Structure formats: C-alpha cells, structure tokens
Amino acid sequence: MSDTGKPLVEAPADAVAGEVVLRLTDVVKTFPGVRALDGVQLEVRAGEVHCLLGQNGAGKSTLIKVLAGVHRPDSGEVVWRGEPASFANPQAAMRAGIATIYQELDLVDDLSVAENAFLGHEPRRFGFVRRGHMARRTRQILARLGHPEIPPGRLVRHLPAAGKQIVSMARALSHEARLIIMDEPSAVLAHDEVANLFRIIRELTAQGIAVIYISHRLEEIREIGDRVTVLKDGRTTAASLPARETPTRDLVARMTGRTIEYVFPQRPADHGGGAELLRVDGLTRPGEFADVSLRVRAGEIVGIAGLVGSGRSELLETIFGARRAHAGTVRVNGRTLRPGSVGAAVRAGMGMAPEERKSQALLLGEPIYRNVTLATFGRYARLGFTDAGQERAEADRIAESLELRPRDVRRPVRTLSGGNQQKVVVGRWLLGDTRLLLLDEPTRGVDVGARAELYQVIRDLAARGVGVLLVSSEVPEVLGLADRVLVMREGRVVREAPAGELDENTVLDLVMAGSLMEGAPA
C-alpha cells in the first residue's frame, strides 16, 4: 500500500542523501556523582539508519536526551545541519527537526490518539483547535504507518503497548522531522509489527530522513542498520562501523571491553525427572485465553512462546492469582489454589517477575534491599518489628550470588540498570521458599552481558529443583532456555513439545499462522 500512497512525510526540500546532518564531537555530560557522557563522537548522515549500540548504562539514554533537548551537554560540540546547536528544551529540538520516540512512551493516557499525535502543536484557527482537521491528518499518518484500524478518537489508555508505540511514531511524523531517534522501538512489538516498523523506517530514509536506531538485538541492527556507533562507559568505542559487515564478536567486544560468548547454559542430561509442581487445568478468561492446561515439574523450565496479545502474560498473571480465572483450576503440589489471591499463590511457594519491571515490580525510590525483601520482610520480623540488619544481610547474600552491580544494597533501585533491576526482582523470590517461579519477559531491556547471567541464574534455580514457567517474545530465548515449550496463539495453546523437537521457524510459523506477514524475515 505504501507504494501507491503519498510519502509518509513531506521530504524536507533541502535534504540531500549522504550529507552529514548531525555531528557530535567530545560531548560530555555529568550528573552528580556520575559521568554519564565522557567524550561521545557521533556522525549521522541524511538518509541513513544509524544504530547506537551499548550496554545498559553506557550512556545511550543520556545521549538521546542531549539530542532531544532534555539535557544540555557540559562541554563538546553538537553540529546540527552545519551549525553549532544547543537545544534549550525539547520543543526547540523538535522545531529544529529532531523527533524522539522514547522507550518509556511519553504519551498522555487520557488524551485521544489524535491529541497525543499533535500534542503541543495542535492545528488551530482563531485559538480553537481544529479537531476535524487534526483527526483527518492523524488518520492519514496512521494509515501510512500501516495501522489504519486505530481510531484517532480512541483514548490512548485503551490501546495495547504496540498501539501506543504506533501513536508515538505518529507524533514524530506529525512534526517535519529530519532526524528521528528511536529508543528500542522493537522492545514492545510483536514479530510482524517489527517487520512493519522496518518498512516504515526504510520509507523514511528513502526520503532523506536520518534515523538513529537503538536496540539490544544485533540481528535487527544487521537487518535495518547502515552504520553502527558503539558506546561504552559514556565513550564512543567505535564510530560508524558498517552495520552488516562488522562481525558480531567485534561489536560485542567493543560494547563490553571483552569478548563473550552469547550462549545458553547447558541443559542437564536428566531433566524432567522431578515431581509435578504445578498443574493447571482448563484455565479460561474470556477474551484473553481459553482452556489452557499445563504442567510444570520440579527442576523443569517450561517456556511459553507467543506474540504480544496471545494471552501469555494474562495467563501467567492468572496462575499467580493477580487475575481471577473465569473457569479452571490451578494446583500446586496437588492443592488447589484459591482463585484471584496472590497471597495464596505466594504462600504455596509461587513467585512472579512481571512483565513491566518498573510499574509492576519495583519501588524505585526505595533501597535495593527493601525491594529484594518486599515479599519476605515479614519472615525476618519479630512481633511485627522488622529486622533491617538481617534483611540487608539476606539481600547482600542474594546480591552476591546474582552478581548485582553495584553491590551496595542501600542504594535506591532507581539507580540500577535494567538488567540489575531484573536481578532484584528475581532475587526477591530466591529468599523465601519459592518452588515455582513465573517469569514474564525476564530479559526485556536487558543487555547481552546481563542476559547471559540471567540465563545462568534461571538454569541454576532449576538445577536446585525450582520449577520455572517462562514467557518470552524472543523465540530463540524460549528454545534455548526451556526444557519444554508451549506455543500460544490467540489465547490457546497450539503446540506443546520438548524444546529439542522444535526449531525457530517451526515455532514462528505456529505463532504467526493466520496473521498477515509482510516481508517476513525467517
């Protein structure tokens, strides 16, 4: 459809492909106690997809915020379209033609899709917002983004994560952007939506618009990127490498400062011998999932593969009692759990690391140790009086065994990187006598190095007899980590098999069957 439609945005008349639009030289930005950027070099050309690679905490987010006008650099030079630039605020950056799509979507939940797309620059006449005009233009932009089904009048609150992402993109397109910065845009997208995203990006760059693309997924960078700049500890360790030709080993080495193998831990030879821990029969929540039955044995990792919206997260939350099942039972060690009671699930030895780490699992302003002991502080208390010393000691032990960085458990959780925050959430359930761990997207927003560590932690838990039920959008992760795999589509389990009997393509076919794929990568 894109071939026949008008271009996504009016191409800036003076955009010349290949011309350098943005150049950063020795950019430094410090916050109290942290040197977030410590000499960043970056060169972006019109019409290219420039990928930014780096571990959590490497300075990518700070760099984006400098470009978006949120932060001002302490020193160094930013040259935008041939002239030194310093953006006083986000509006100034946007007026200059830089649009940013943040990882944590900055949408207003209670405004409509159209109002969000044109937030801050609503089309108006005599001081009145031209609502009809705004809705029409939003509809056009959404259609060109491949999502004409999103109504411009719908409140953003009612959209799924992928839909919100599209609205964020629409906002960028509603400005006449010459540079669009995308911070992990694929993190919340299902597989076919990523293909759609790439199609949009290619169309943008064809018109001379530059894109800065941030992702942890190397395969995406290979597919969509032209050049790569790698950051480590706030410094550029490699600038403008060719995205397709540079070997993975080189990229990882520059990200981490050492070469690491990105592998899954070995499966034990005799898996699956444990007693049945979890037995779910005919679990149903209308509109979310239907008639799901599954078993998890002690020491077994069971993976659920499925797209966003396949009902997998809802299933996990229902098993955990955070949602009330319409029908069906959840049994742990043969005892039926009271439906809709998280407390009952926790007492039965269940723990869950939910999908949205920050909003569902953490008290960001509280110290690490209090987050680790959030589910267990009552155990260390006597007559209702908490024992902070023992809590810190226990949290220290967990921090030690999970190699948490930084190790000081009195620091606020807010200051940790994504991977380490996830360790805090998982570590929470290692304290009690958790026998069954439910993990929803445990490696979302976690960098390569920390991922390998998390995989090892999960495997070690299983080796100790803990049953693990794992949900992930990344099929290789499910296949590499789990002993047994359930494939979910549209709220139903469509296939169950040992991980060894499935390969990525088979699972993708199952996951996608019936859904429209455009230009599907294998």
Added chain:
Amino acid sequence: MSDVRESALPAQSPPVERAETAKVDAPAKLSWWRGDGGEGVKRNLGLLATLVVLVVIGILTRPDLYGDPNWVWGNTLTILKLASVVGVVTVGMTFVIIGGGIDLSVGAIVALAGVWCTTVATQSYGAGGMIFTALTVGLAVGVVNGLLVSYGRLVPFIATLAMLVAARGLAAEISDKQTQVSGNTFINGIASTNVLGIPLLVYILVAVVAAGWVLLNRTTFGRRTVAVGGNPEAARLAGINVRRHTVLLYALSGLCCGIAAVMLTAQATSAQAAMANLYELDAIAAAIIGGTLLSGGRGTIIGSLLGVIIFSTITNLFAINNLSAEAQNMVKGGIIVAAVLVQQVQFGSLTQFLARNRATTT
C-alpha cells in the same frame, strides 16, 4: 554506569569503579536510630532551619519578651500545646498519605467523636467510658472510610469528602446543635495537668509521634504502608494484601482522630459539632510541608511533626505581635507553596526545574 562488566582490559577500567568496589567491601554500619533515608534527614534539617528563622523573627520583633527566659519557656510550651491536637491528627494523616490516600474527614471525625463522648449517657460511664467511646467512634469511622476506598473502590478524596459531610451532620444531630459541656474532672484535667512542668497534652503528642515513628520505620505495618503507597501493583504482586492494608490505614487515622477528640474536648471542657473545623487542611498542609509526597510512597513522621510545629510557631508569632489571623493565613498559604516548590526542586537540579518551566510556558 552501574552495569559495567568486569573488564578483561584493566587499563580501560576507570578508577570510579574501584572506589565503588572498595565501598562495598566495608559497608558502613548504621546507628540504630538512623533510617536509610538520607534524603529525609536532609529535608528535616531544612525544616529545623525554617523553625530557627521563625524564632529569630520572633526575637527581632519582640526583643522585650524574648529577654525573659521564663517567658521563652512558657511560650515554647504554649506553641507545643497548640500543636498537640493537630499533631496527633497529622500522624494518622501522614500514614494515609504515604499509603497513597488522603483523609479529608479527620476534622469531622474529631467532632463526631468529641460530641459522642460528651453525651449525657456516655458521661454517665465516667472518664473511661468517655475515652473508650471517643476512640471507638474514631476507629469505626476510619474503618468505614477504608472499606469505601478499598472495597467500594471510591476515590479517597470522594469517600472521605462524603464522610466529612456525613460525620459533621451526625455530630450536629447527636448534639442537637448544642454545646455539650464536659462535667468530668478527669477528662478536663488532661488539658490542665502539668507533669514536671510540661503539659500532659505535650506528652500525649510525643507518645503518639514516637509510636508513629516506630510503626512507620520499624514494623512490617510501616513497610507495607510504603509499598502500598509507592507502587500498589508491585505490592500486590509481592503478596501484600493491599486492600486490607488500606482499611487499616484509614482506621489508624480514625483512631488518631479519636485521641485528638479527647484532647480537644478536655481543652474546651466541652464538645460541639463545629469543633476541629478545617483540621483536615492543617494536617494535610503540615504533612506536605514535612516532605510527605501527596502521590504516596514517601514521607516521614518527624517531618510532619516539624510541619505542625512550624504552623503553630507562625500562629504564635502573629499572636505575640498582635497581628490578625487573616494575615497569618496568608503567610501559611505562602509557606505551603514554598514547601512544594522546594520539593520539586529537590527532584531535579534548579536549572532543570527552570528549563522545564520555560518549556511549558512557551
């Protein structure tokens, strides 16, 4: 920065990491009285400084009075006595706000409990019966608030606003809009008794504040309060019964109102439906000045106490200078705004704060 992997190339690893590692090896011991919130301590020092400024203003405007040490001591006790009733209410309010709610009905609960414990029938049971009645009424109304909020899923603002109206109505009904005089000498003595030269009311305030501090900082109840207010979803998914805890928070606030009702009745040697008027505003303002986040999850009891004392010091300052109560309210309003501004600036640097403001105005 925080997720720097161990480097195989030691030359590249910046010295900052080493400092951090060293710190971890020898974790500093915390003294028993100190919590983990360095931020809160800093804030409270700011409040103390504010208090000092107010006293200095007092000294500058009335050097004649401040020249007499006896007067200074007596005036200090006056300020504390003035702070005692609202202070007790504020402790309960602080818990509710940290827990993510708000209680607009506290003044009305004080009035209802005060009126109920001074009816002829209740007074016939003596001081014990009166105190029991006041506390039970406060607790019961608090539980109703909590049930409306947690199980009735009403917004706290609405639920307690409704309770404010209803409780005052009930108080007027019971008292038949009359002032009910307390004939109980024990109750009346609560306000007039001094122990070691200090009014009993001040001891009650200190006791309630101390209990509140321990409850918030040293018990599982306090931890649940912070969790429920800071991130209710995270608390729920960690197995905390958020609804039950919400009921308990409003019950605690109601109980504090019951205590305050006894104190206020003793002070006036009577009770009426219009007593404790606008206490909810004083308590909320004191908590906010004290650094309690209105969105929940953060706050300190000491901060709230300092907030109440700052307010009563201002009142006192105006009284000793023979200034009007109207001017006094204007100053109080200004102080509330200033406190919230300080709170916002603490979140980011001053420049960021200003930049944000510029951004929103252009």
